[in-house]
Amino acid sequence: MQRNVHTPLTDEYLQALGDIRPAELPPFFLTRLQARMARERLPARWRWQPALALGALALALVLNTVALLQQQRQPQKATQQGGAFENFASDFDLYSTSNY
């Protein structure tokens, strides 16, 4: 049986551990553990943050592009509308200031 191996020197050294007391848990172990758990839970939230940031950036870009396009279209419409009015006015001589 392996439990009865003859190893006198090992046994002699093992006697030094005969009255070994358990080491005490480091002070504030629970506090440090809880702090670590809170810290390690953060990355899970942080993992979403780049995605959210990118999403918000993309949305802002889309909104800006739409706003720019609309701004570019509006003067064209205005000039188109303006042109139509001018044509209409000149056709019917509405610009005439003469009094009858």
Next chain:
Amino acid sequence: VLSEQELIIGLKERNEEAFRQLVEGHGSRVYNTVLNILQDPGEAEDAAQEVFIKVYESIGGFRQDAALGTWLYQIAVRKAIDKLRRRKTRQRLQAILPRWMPGSAKAENTVFDHPGIQLDNKEKAARLFKAINGLPEKQRIAFTLIKVQGLSYEEAAAAMQQGIKAIESLVGRARQNLQQQLQPLKNR
């Protein structure tokens, strides 16, 4: 004080009081298990924290085939093995790239001063710990759990998830290896 069953239910419900009771009830044993195996208080605290984080994360899958304490020992032993392996990898890397890895020279050459050993026995105990440090991984863990930690063969077998005969064999071989390692020290 919660019973083990209430404690498990509380942990599954993420009850803070149950977690506090778990750490207060088992913290010392978990810490001493990893400390005795790793022989490094800093690494041992880190490993002990990881054990409780693991419990918190995986309590939902705990099937209660074994007692909560046995499950904790199993996790503690696995964490200690992980740390030992990482330490070995670090040491191998350091041997190749010593300049690039400063500050990681540890364990093999440092003397472990167990805080629970009486002053007159410190020198002998330090020699023994150094010799234990040189044992193959499984022998080191089995021997530490039984001879240093004071677990029974049955408890050590459960913690290491091995049969009792395998543990007996590991401890026997560890004793013989230690006998050889300690012989030159005796002759000095």
